[in-house]
Amino acid sequence: MASNTKSKALFDSEEALMMVKELRVTFDCGKTRSYEWRISQLKAIIKLTEENEQQIYQALHSDLSKCETEAFVQEIAMLKNSCRIALKELKHWMTPEKVKTSIATFPSSAEIVSEPLGVVLVISAWNYPFLLSLDPVIGAIAAGNAVVLKPSEIAPATSSLLAKLLGDYLDNSCIKVVEGAVDETSALLQQKWDKIFYTGNGRVARIVMAAASKHLTPVVLELGGKSPVVVDSNINLKVATRRIIAGKWGSNNGQACISPDYIITTKDYAPKLVDALKTELEKFYGKNPLESKDLSRIVNSNHFNRLTKLLDDDKVSGKIVYGGEKDESKLKISPTVLLDVPRDSLIMNEEIFGPLLPILTVDKIEESFDVINSGSKPLAAYIFTNTKKLKEQFVMTISAGGLLAVHTLPFGGVGESGVGAYHGKFTFEAFSHKKAVLYRRFIGDAPVRYPPYTNTKMRLLKALIGGGILGIIRALFGW
Numbered sequence: 186m187a188s189n190t191k192s193k194a195l196f197d198s199e200e201a202l203m204m205v206k207e208l209r210v211t212f213d214c215g216k217t218r219s220y221e222w223r224i225s226q227l228k229a230i231i232k233l234t235e236e237n238e239q240q241i242y243q244a245l246h247s248d249l250s251k252c253e254t255e256a257f258v259q260e261i262a263m264l265k266n267s268c269r270i271a272l273k274e275l276k277h278w279m280t281p282e283k284v285k286t287s288i289a290t291f292p293s294s295a296e297i298v299s300e301p302l303g304v305v306l307v308i309s310a311w312n313y314p315f316l317l318s319l320d321p322v323i324g325a326i327a328a329g330n331a332v333v334l335k336p337s338e339i340a341p342a343t344s345s346l347l348a349k350l351l352g353d354y355l356d357n358s359c360i361k362v363v364e365g366a367v368d369e370t371s372a373l374l375q376q377k378w379d380k381i382f383y384t385g386n387g388r389v390a391r392i393v394m395a396a397a398s399k400h401l402t403p404v405v406l407e408l409g410g411k412s413p414v415v416v417d418s419n420i421n422l423k424v425a426t427r428r429i430i431a432g433k434w435g436s437n438n439g440q441a442c443i444s445p446d447y448i449i450t451t452k453d454y455a456p457k458l459v460d461a462l463k464t465e466l467e468k469f470y471g472k473n474p475l476e477s478k479d480l481s482r483i484v485n486s487n488h489f490n491r492l493t494k495l496l497d498d499d500k501v502s503g504k505i506v507y508g509g510e511k512d513e514s515k516l517k518i519s520p521t522v523l524l525d526v527p528r529d530s531l532i533m534n535e536e537i538f539g540p541l542l543p544i545l546t547v548d549k550i551e552e553s554f555d556v557i558n559s560g561s562k563p564l565a566a567y568i569f570t571n572t573k574k575l576k577e578q579f580v581m582t583i584s585a586g587g588l589l590a591v592h593t594l595p596f597g598g599v600g601e602s603g604v605g606a607y608h609g610k611f612t613f614e615a616f617s618h619k620k621a622v623l624y625r626r627f628i629g630d631a632p633v634r635y636p637p638y639t640n641t642k643m644r645l646l647k648a649l650i651g652g653g654i655l656g657i658i659r660a661l662f663g664w
Contacts, residue, residue, distance in 0.1 A: 301329030303379030324612025405605035417570035562600035
């Protein structure tokens, strides 16, 4: 059974050190390496999800006012799917991969063996607190590691529920949960881990990376960035608009790492795009979106005040073309569209992570690529176009991370949007070491490899290393 700390006040670096030592002893015994143990824990995660679905909905609503549909589709269903993929593919993932050998090691065979790293730490985020806590844990378990999960204290109801559920359903000797805030996280980061997986913002990521560097601990950093959306004029505008709305306001009211951060379109097309956004937003969330039960609230007053500051900036306050309503008592901000926002404004110089969507305009759509590349590399980038050449140029020109929901693709950032990738097999690989193994027999031990060296041996070695059969024959005959 997974355990919590008895009291937040008691969890300091000494407690953390003892916990890691205990986990390392368990790992060294080989318990987590077996296929049977891994499968049992993955099945337990599905069971805890299915048997406690209503409690999960309640926790997510308490932390974010997240509606049940969004909670199910974007957290529960995605997590169960991740677990089922791991259950289905695990035996294949664990099977050593056979690789070719060279004539220099003949006769021999070789393979790549995926082995667990050891004891790993997962520090999760508050915006999808159920999914982003357990999805990396699934990969860590599948790879055969002992795991410590530190849920986000900014989503306290989900953090508390995760601690209880993992305590009730999973193996306490190998999987533990530590609740808490800065002090507890700092105590954990002082320890030596075999990998740290962090989801969150760049500021904390730098702290995590600095702590990891003291022990040369590898990290995966799932961060964010200003993810752009390029909108061409030759498209089905209704479909494009609905997809933008779903990705922005339908994903935790813009509080998502791959949420569209800003739109770039042409000056001529911008009015049509704005009108389409207004029409579809009203269909989705009504004339008074602050009353909509389908929109999540802002997570806390700090983030509410941060977003308000972006909106009140003198450079953008007059650029609102839709929305802008706020209810501080309920921590709600309505979907807000801004047109022709200056690129030197506050809103264009940090990740928005909320329901505000600026639109930048250019004379020609191709100019959008220079706008995107002038900033940091985003976690995601999107384009709506029917022009093949523009699609190809977008793929070749724009460096960004990936798409969230496709398990066959790696999801991760590049540059300031993150380090490493995960999802599906990529999570398994993130928590595994690929060990190179070469098998050689006692027969076929060539004397040419050993002193005393002669010109004949030198010719043969050159031929062997060159790998050509004809060269070896020529060397044997002294040609």
